[in-house]
Amino acid sequence: MSENSNAKSRNSFSGSIGFVLAAAGSAVGLGNIWRFPYLAARGKGGLFLVIYLVLAVTFGFTLLTAEVAMGRKAKQSPLTAYKKLCKKSGFIGVLAALVPFIILPYYCVIGGWVIKYLVAYIIDTPAQIAADGYFTGFITQDVAPIITLVVFLAMVAFVVFRGVNNGIESFSKVLMPLLLIMVIGIAAFALTITHTDSAGVTRTGLQGLKVYLVPDLKNITPAIFFRTVVDAMGQLFFSLSVAMGIMVAYGSYVSDDAKLMKSINQIEIFDTAVAFLAGVMIIPTVYAFSGREGMDASGPSLIFVSLPKIFASMGFMGRALAVAFFAMVLFAALTSAVSVMEAVVASFIDKFGMSRTNACIVETIIGITGGIIVCLGYNKLYFEVSLPNGGVAQILDILDYISNSVLMPIVAISECILIGWILKPKFIIDEVEKTGDKFGRKYLFTAMIKYITPVLLLVILLQSLGLVKIG
Ligand code: PHE
Numbered sequence: 198m199s200e201n202s203n204a205k206s207r208n209s210f211s212g213s214i215g216f217v218l219a220a221a222g223s224a225v226g227l228g229n230i231w232r233f234p235y236l237a238a239r240g241k242g243g244l245f246l247v248i249y250l251v252l253a254v255t256f257g258f259t260l261l262t263a264e265v266a267m268g269r270k271a272k273q274s275p276l277t278a279y280k281k282l283c284k285k286s287g288f289i290g291v292l293a294a295l296v297p298f299i300i301l302p303y304y305c306v307i308g309g310w311v312i313k314y315l316v317a318y319i320i321d322t323p324a325q326i327a328a329d330g331y332f333t334g335f336i337t338q339d340v341a342p343i344i345t346l347v348v349f350l351a352m353v354a355f356v357v358f359r360g361v362n363n364g365i366e367s368f369s370k371v372l373m374p375l376l377l378i379m380v381i382g383i384a385a386f387a388l389t390i391t392h393t394d395s396a397g398v399t400r401t402g403l404q405g406l407k408v409y410l411v412p413d414l415k416n417i418t419p420a421i422f423f424r425t426v427v428d429a430m431g432q433l434f435f436s437l438s439v440a441m442g443i444m445v446a447y448g449s450y451v452s453d454d455a456k457l458m459k460s461i462n463q464i465e466i467f468d469t470a471v472a473f474l475a476g477v478m479i480i481p482t483v484y485a486f487s488g489r490e491g492m493d494a495s496g497p498s499l500i501f502v503s504l505p506k507i508f509a510s511m512g513f514m515g516r517a518l519a520v521a522f523f524a525m526v527l528f529a530a531l532t533s534a535v536s537v538m539e540a541v542v543a544s545f546i547d548k549f550g551m552s553r554t555n556a557c558i559v560e561t562i563i564g565i566t567g568g569i570i571v572c573l574g575y576n577k578l579y580f581e582v583s584l585p586n587g588g589v590a591q592i593l594d595i596l597d598y599i600s601n602s603v604l605m606p607i608v609a610i611s612e613c614i615l616i617g618w619i620l621k622p623k624f625i626i627d628e629v630e631k632t633g634d635k636f637g638r639k640y641l642f643t644a645m646i647k648y649i650t651p652v653l654l655l656v657i658l659l660q661s662l663g664l665v666k667i668g
Pocket of ligand 1: 223228435533536537
C-alpha cells in the first residue's frame with residue numbers, strides 16, 4: 198500500500214470528548230507529577246506559575262494547534278504527514294517518528310517501576326519501602342524490572358491493538374476522569390497535613406501551599422527570572438506532548454467537522470490543571486515533612502525515594518495514600534505510553550501498509566528489546582557518562598536526552614519554519630476555520646510561529662547542548 202493509504206478506512210475518534218480525553222491522557226504524564234511541582238518550587242512559587250500560564254496560552258497553544266491541524270489536514274501518521282504537506286519536509290516526519298520510537302522502551306521501564314511500587318504498597322509495609330537503598334535495590338535486579346516492564350508494555354499494547362475508538366478513546370474516557378478525581382482528592386488531603394519534626398518544629402500543608410502560590414519576589418535577579426522562563430518553556434513543551442508526532446497522529450483521527458479550537462483549549466486546561474494540582478498535592482506534603490530543602494528532589498528520586506519516606510511517617514494513612522498515589526501515577530503513565538506507541542504504530546501502518554495487529558506486534562517486540570537493554574543499564578551494562586547539559590547518565594538518561602533535549606527541539610523548530618515560512622500560517626488557520634470555528638488568536642499565532650516560538654526553542658536546544666548556560 199502507498200503512503201496515501203485510504204483515508205476512509207482510517208480509524209477515528211467518535212467525537213470531540215474522546216479526542217480531548219485521549220490527547221489530555223497523552224499530555225498528562227510523569228512530567229506533570231514529578232517535574233512541574235519541583236520547577237514551581239525552584240521558580241519561586243507563584244512566579245513560575247504565572248510565567249507558565251502566559252507561555253501555555255502563547256507558546257504551548259501555538260505548537261499544539263499547529264500539530265493537531267497538520268494531522269487533521271494530512272490524515273496521515275507523523276512519519277508520512279510532513280511529506281504529504283510539503284515534499285521537502287519528509288525529514289521532519291522521520292525525526293518526529295523517531296522520538297516516540299526512542300521514548301517507548303524507557304517510558305515502559307519507568308511504568309514498570311510504578312507498577313512495582315503500587316504492588317509493594319499493597320503487600321509490604323510503608324517502612325520497608327522507605328528503607329534506604331530500596332529503589333536502587335529494585336532497579337538493579339536481574340529479572341524483576343524486566344517483568345514489570347513487560348506487564349506495563351502488555352497493557353499499553355493491548356489498548357493500542359484495540360484501535361483508536363475501541364482502545365485509546367474508551368480507555369481514556371475511563372482513566373482520565375478517575376485520575377482527575379484522585380488528584381483532587383490527594384491534593385485536598387495534602388492541605389490538611391500537620392507535622393512536627395524531631396526538632397519540634399511544626400509545619401502545615403497550608404503553609405506549604407503558600408510557598409507554592411505566593412511569588413517570592415524578594416530575591417529575584419534577572420538570571421533567576423530568565424531561568425524560570427526557560428524552565429517553564431521546557432516543561433510546557435514536554436508536557437503538551439508536542440514535537441513527538443503524537444498530536445499529529447491524534448489530529449489525523451479527528452473528524453473534519455470537529456471544532457479544533459475548543460478541543461485544543463480543553464486539552465491545555467486539562468494538562469495545566471493536573472500539573473497545578475500535582476503541585477498542590479506534592480509541595481504542601483513535602484514542605485510539611487521536610488521543609489524547603491525537601492523540595493530539591495524531582496524525577497524518579499521524588500516519587501520513588503522522597504515520597505515513600507513521607508508515606509512511611511504518616512502511619513496508616515500513609516499506606517492508603519501511597520496506593521492512591523501510585524495508582525494515579527500509573528494511570529497517567531499508561532495513557533501517555535499509549536499515545537507514544539500509537540504514534541509509532543500509526544507510522545508503521547501508513548508507511549509500510551502493515552495491519553494494526555502486525556504493527557503492534559512489531560512495536561511491542563522492539564519496545565521489549567529496547568526496554569530490556571534499558572533495564573540492563575542499571576545492572577550488567579552499567580556505566581556512567583556525562584551529558585552536555587551537565588547530567589550524569591545511564592542508558593535511560595541517554596535515550597531521554599537524545600529524544601527530549603535534542604530531537605524534540607529540532608523537530609519543533611523545523612515545524613515552525615515549515616508552517617511559518619513555507620506553508621504559511623494561513624494554511625493552519627484555514628484548516629481550523631474550515632468548520633466555521635473562529636481562530637481567536639490568529640495574529641498571535643502568526644507572530645508566534647514565525648518569530649517567537651522558533652527563537653525560544655533555539656534557546657532550549659542550545660541550553661540542552663550545553664552551548665549556553667542559564668541561571
Ligand atoms: N507529556 C507527558 C508528561 O508531561 C510526557 C510524555 C512523554 C508523554 C512522552 C508522551 C510521551 O509527562
